[in-house]
């Protein structure tokens with residue numbers, strides 16, 4: 001079977017290998033069979049291994065849904081009755097965390113920062129000192145719209161000093177940047193199969209502290225489908241997901257994990273970095289500017305400012321590239337229009353070089369001046 005290979009430069013779902021796509025074609029199976037439970041068990045262990053979690057201390061809980069489900073589950077499940085959440089917010093995804101707190105009416109404090117600034121540690125410490133009722137501190141590892149990297153290890157150290165837990169949205173860094181759950185001071189992290197592991201949408205996972213999940217058994221239950229303890233407990237007793245899992249997506253994830261470990265954490269990380277470097281070099285050659293300076297970027301997303309050129313029309317450029325197998329993605333940051341070129345997925349330098357041939361042709365076709373003009 002020949003499947004057209006599209007290069008997705010959007011922030012997930014990412015380009016997958018054919019072997020991962022084809023792994024979904026399996027004989028029909030009832031997911032309550034022992035064979036399937038064994039598959040889930042191996043999958044959970046492998047997902048834990050990616051962040052080097054000690055299985056005595058950490059576990060992986062699977063859910064059926066996209067990445068936002070993990071954020072919902074962690075925020076609604078891990079807050080004791082008389083405690084507060086602190087959200088360190090410097091981007092779109094942490095703002096989504098704020099909205100989840102609002103929807104559940106959870107008590108929270110928002111530490112709002114500009115999209116290009118990381119937290120000031122002295123200010124964070126002061127806030128934690130003055131608010132001893134903060135228990136759950138939440139932030140996003142990489143803000144996927146801007147590409148900003150947050151210093152989670154340092155944040156986690158402070159959170160632990162004040163007896164809190166750190167929940168990090170690692171959806172766009174898990175299996176992309178090397179992570180060590182314990183050394184990085186993470187109590188809970190999360191991801192979704194369509195991002196770092198280069199598999200299919202529909203399977204999401206939360207990896208975190210067994211002791212904290214056990215403790216959450218007595219916390220208020222604010223959701224039925226999206227409760228972490230209930231799902232964890234079902235896995236513990238039955239080795240399965242509480243409700244119907246995304247069967248074929250799970251077979252694809254299994255294949256993707258085999259490919260992840262065959263490539264290796266470091267080699268994969270370096271592949272993403274060289275893809276990102278190639279993107280930055282080509283953008284600079286054409287005169288494009290990124291929203292963030294290089295040293296603030298995680299090295300996985302280039303957020304690019306729209307040119308000040310009357311012939312620039314993102315959607316026309318997008319369509320030109322899309323018809324030729326390359327997908328680029330718009331995004332607004334503060335008041336600035338931008339588009340994104342992301343380095344996740346089963347792609348390498350050659351794909352980026354091929355993309356820039358098409359992208360440059362699109363710019364010339366629509367008579368956007370080169371080098372790119374900014375006022």
Ligand SMILES: *Cc1c(COP(=O)(O)O)cnc(C)c1O
Nearest residue numbers: 012066067068093144169171172
């Ligand atoms: C992709 C992503 C999510 C999840 O988005 P879904 O559309 O629900 O899959 C959450 N957080 C971050 C940082 C992401 O990049």
